[in-house]
Amino acid sequence: MPGPVQSIQRGAAILRLLARSSGKLGVGEIATSLGLPRGTAHGLLRTLQLVGFVEQDSATGKYQLGAALLHLGTSYLDVNELRSRAINWADALAARSCESVKIGTVLDGQVLVVHHVFRPDDTLQTLDVGSLMPMHATALGKVLLAFDSGAGAALGNGPLEAYTRRTIVAPKDLTRSLAGIREVGWAAQVEEMTVGEAGIAAPIRGHGGLVVGAIGISGAVERICDAKGQPNTALVTFVRDAARAVSRDLGAARW
Amino acid sequence: MATRYVMSIDQGTTSTRCIIFDQQGRLVSVTQREHRQHFPQPGWVEHDAVEIWRNLERIAPEALKQAGVGLEQVAAIGIANQRETTLVWDRHTGAPLRRAIVWQDTRTTALVDELAARPEASMVQKRCGLPLATYFSAPRIRWLLDDVPGLRERAERGEVLFGTMESWLIWNLTGGPDGGLHLTDVTNASRTLLMDLTTLEWDDDLLDFFGVPRAMLPQIRPSTETYGVARTVLPGVRIGAALGDQQAALFGQTCFAPGEAKCTYGTGSFLLLNTGKDPVRSTHGLLTTVGYQVGAEPAVYALEAPIAVTGALVQWFRDGLGLINSAPEIETLAKTVDDNGGCYIVPAFAGLFAPHWRSEARGVIVGLTSYITKGHLARAVLEATAWQTREVVDAMNADSGLDLRVLKVDGGMTADNLLMQCIADVLDVPVVRPMVAETVSLGAAYAAGLAVGYWPDLEGLRRNWHRAAQWLPSMDPARRESEYDNWRRAVERTFGWLQPRR
Ligand SMILES: Nc1ncnc2c1ncn2[C@@H]1O[C@H](COP(=O)(O)OP(=O)(O)O)[C@@H](O)[C@H]1O
Numbered sequence: 001m002p003g004p005v006q007s008i009q010r011g012a013a014i015l016r017l018l019a020r021s022s023g024k025l026g027v028g029e030i031a032t033s034l035g036l037p038r039g040t041a042h043g044l045l046r047t048l049q050l051v052g053f054v055e056q057d058s059a060t061g062k063y064q065l066g067a068a069l070l071h072l073g074t075s076y077l078d079v080n081e082l083r084s085r086a087i088n089w090a091d092a093l094a095a096r097s098c099e100s101v102k103i104g105t106v107l108d109g110q111v112l113v114v115h116h117v118f119r120p121d122d123t124l125q126t127l128d129v130g131s132l133m134p135m136h137a138t139a140l141g142k143v144l145l146a147f148d149s150g151a152g153a154a155l156g157n158g159p160l161e162a163y164t165r166r167t168i169v170a171p172k173d174l175t176r177s178l179a180g181i182r183e184v185g186w187a188a189q190v191e192e193m194t195v196g197e198a199g200i201a202a203p204i205r206g207h208g209g210l211v212v213g214a215i216g217i218s219g220a221v222e223r224i225c226d227a228k229g230q231p232n233t234a235l236v237t238f239v240r241d242a243a244r245a246v247s248r249d250l251g252a253a254r255w
Numbered sequence: 256m257a258t259r260y261v262m263s264i265d266q267g268t269t270s271t272r273c274i275i276f277d278q279q280g281r282l283v284s285v286t287q288r289e290h291r292q293h294f295p296q297p298g299w300v301e302h303d304a305v306e307i308w309r310n311l312e313r314i315a316p317e318a319l320k321q322a323g324v325g326l327e328q329v330a331a332i333g334i335a336n337q338r339e340t341t342l343v344w345d346r347h348t349g350a351p352l353r354r355a356i357v358w359q360d361t362r363t364t365a366l367v368d369e370l371a372a373r374p375e376a377s378m379v380q381k382r383c384g385l386p387l388a389t390y391f392s393a394p395r396i397r398w399l400l401d402d403v404p405g406l407r408e409r410a411e412r413g414e415v416l417f418g419t420m421e422s423w424l425i426w427n428l429t430g431g432p433d434g435g436l437h438l439t440d441v442t443n444a445s446r447t448l449l450m451d452l453t454t455l456e457w458d459d460d461l462l463d464f465f466g467v468p469r470a471m472l473p474q475i476r477p478s479t480e481t482y483g484v485a486r487t488v489l490p491g492v493r494i495g496a497a498l499g500d501q502q503a504a505l506f507g508q509t510c511f512a513p514g515e516a517k518c519t520y521g522t523g524s525f526l527l528l529n530t531g532k533d534p535v536r537s538t539h540g541l542l543t544t545v546g547y548q549v550g551a552e553p554a555v556y557a558l559e560a561p562i563a564v565t566g567a568l569v570q571w572f573r574d575g576l577g578l579i580n581s582a583p584e585i586e587t588l589a590k591t592v593d594d595n596g597g598c599y600i601v602p603a604f605a606g607l608f609a610p611h612w613r614s615e616a617r618g619v620i621v622g623l624t625s626y627i628t629k630g631h632l633a634r635a636v637l638e639a640t641a642w643q644t645r646e647v648v649d650a651m652n653a654d655s656g657l658d659l660r661v662l663k664v665d666g667g668m669t670a671d672n673l674l675m676q677c678i679a680d681v682l683d684v685p686v687v688r689p690m691v692a693e694t695v696s697l698g699a700a701y702a703a704g705l706a707v708g709y710w711p712d713l714e715g716l717r718r719n720w721h722r723a724a725q726w727l728p729s730m731d732p733a734r735r736e737s738e739y740d741n742w743r744r745a746v747e748r749t750f751g752w753l754q755p756r757r
Contacts, residue, residue, distance in 0.1 A: 088285070091723055
């Protein structure tokens with residue numbers, strides 16, 4: 001087994017030092033305290049800053065512990081914050097696709113609807129925020145299952161509940177379907193929850209690429225799908241673009 | 256022909272944003288840059304106008320690039336701006352003489368007291384629709400004229416120009432020292448205390464009263480009109496509109512008919528009600544202001560209720576108390592309990608604005624018992640915004656003789672579901688959020704697009720408005736009444752807190 005990695009030890013020492021000090025510290029102070037060359041300390045700080053573990057005051061150049069570090073223990077994104085950050089892009093997706101938009105996260109093996117934008121046709125619709133949907137029969141749920149390894153735990157090994165003839169009920173089939181979703185980066189559901197309805201969804205990624213939720217559209221199957229019953233490619237692009245835009249805003253650099 | 260777009264510039268209190276919209280009013284790209292807040296003394300708030308201009312120089316081309324849109328595809332630019340923020344600059348060099356004095360700045364308190372004591376002071380509100388208060392621009396111009404040596408003489412010779420942020424940006428966009436256009440729109444001019452609300456012209460008596468030379472003032476123009484063509488940053492693009500941010504939101508929400516109202520929930524909140532072609536004078540503590548003026552058509556007026564502290568209370572909860580890490584977490588925390596536990600927070604941080612206008616009031620938290628947790632406090636924070644809305648809606652109904660049927664909302668706080676439900680509950684009317692939450696920017700874009708014929712008419716704009724969400728009232732009427740009663744008693748406890756120094 002290799003020995004301890006020196007730069008991680010040093011990084012940890014910097015974090016401990018910042019945690020102990022009451023105010024912010026300059027790079028010089030940090031280097032002196034830890035007996036490191038200034039350049040080394042600076043390099044470590046830069047990396048720690050990049051991952052959000054330290055923050056630099058733009059006016060003084062001094063460092064303090066970063067917000068990401070405080071959230072580390074509960075490394076989730078507050079669902080209300082997710083809604084706040086996604087609201088503009090969810091609106092744009094609804095406007096572009098002319099369908100209703102939902103954003104979902106995982107709650108005890110189900111999809112919790114954290115945001116809902118009405119279909120922009122001014123018909124009577126009711127806000128579904130706070131409602132729960134099954135994971136295996138919705139596009140949002142399948143995205144969450146595919147990309148969040150913990151999400152599937154609650155589903156168990158037995159057959160899944162059938163909502164329509166097309167619901168995926170065999171765990172083996174679901175596993176195969178999820179592998180396909182991981183490959184293409186989006187999911188669809190065609191009459192798997194309700195006859196006549198379909199949906200498309202894509203993952204929302206937060207810091208470091210962690211999937212924190214899913215965004216998708218749903219509506220009448222003849223609008224969501226083409227003549228061959230396949231999800232309309234233009235709509236898929238809209239959904240994926242929206243997911244990417246939210247992810248970018250949440251700090252997922254590469255998506 | 257290539258697709259065409261409209262660009263909006265929202266020069267706000269904390270940042271400047273450029274948004275590109277398409278013909279359906281859909282957002283295509285957004286760029287944004289914050290500027291520094293300067294607090295040189297308690298009660299003083301300043302912005303560096305040059306920094307703001309540089310930010311615009313940067314983000315406008317970025318917005319085009321992000322959207323993959325060429326300059327020739329931009330049909331027009333519309334500007335919405337933080338209102339009442341006051342700047343004077345040198346006509347020949349383009350350099351501001353001081354940093355801009357921001358609308359939140361209260362340095363003119365003593366000056367305003369002095370002016371208010373004069374016999375002619377009662378003329379101010381009659382003429383311009385606004386009470387004589389530190390909130391508006393004229394006292395700030397006067398303060399600068401008194402404070403900067405030689406400024407008055409130079410202003411009289413027309414060497415120094417006054418403007419709010421839209422004037423500053425338009426002047427710079429159209430060439431700056433090299434022939435830049437010095438103008439403002441009726442909505443911004445209506446916030447200076449210097450414009451006659453009915454003639455829509457600078458008023459000599461008001462100019463005399465405040466001691467402001469006419470030569471330094473911009474020309475007043477309609478809110479939508481092709482003012483000119485940008486010569487820099489977006490060279491060749493027509494500038495088609497300027498509106499104060501709250502008026503822009505009214506426009507963006509397509510509140511074009513008398514009786515239609517919107518409330519924008521941000522740091523503070525602003526309820527505006529379209530009152531049609533005639534100004535309605537308030538007897539319930541509201542402001543009378545210009546809503547918009549489309550080209551040569553008559554101006555449309557509005558009643559306005561500014562609430563000083565709404566989102567700012569959430570910010571205080573986050574930054575001052577450290578009970579949450581981000582503003583939206585207030586909802587998560589509030590949902591850990593079922594009600595306020597009998598606790599009320601009245602955020603009279605710097606007095607109360609509409610409808611009370613009590614500058615001596617200071618905030619209170621009442622109803623504390625050992626039962627109260629931070630969850631209850633979080634509820635009380637959100638409810639404070641709801642009850643403050645109720646107070647101004649009541650004032651508006653009383654002034655206008657109309658009953659608000661539905662409230663259109665926008666702004667950052669509309670992402671808060673619990674708050675929106677709470678507002679519907681306490682108002683007992685449906686609350687609706689439009690598909691584009693960025694109504695300030697959208698309003699500026701609409702106005703500009705209208706000026707250049709990108710959109711044909713107001714009806715066409717109305718068709719772009721779509722409901723994105725709706726919250727229906729579901730509160731027991733008896734409970735609503737008793738809660739309102741508690742709120743009113745809490746508000747009374749803020750009055751008279753600040754005493755004259757002994
Ligand atoms: N989910 C939320 N719940 C409550 N308040 C919020 C939420 N999101 C943002 N805010 C508040 O809204 C304000 C920001 O809204 P915004 O429209 O950007 O305001 P402004 O234009 O005045 O800066 C902040 O004061 C913040 O505290």
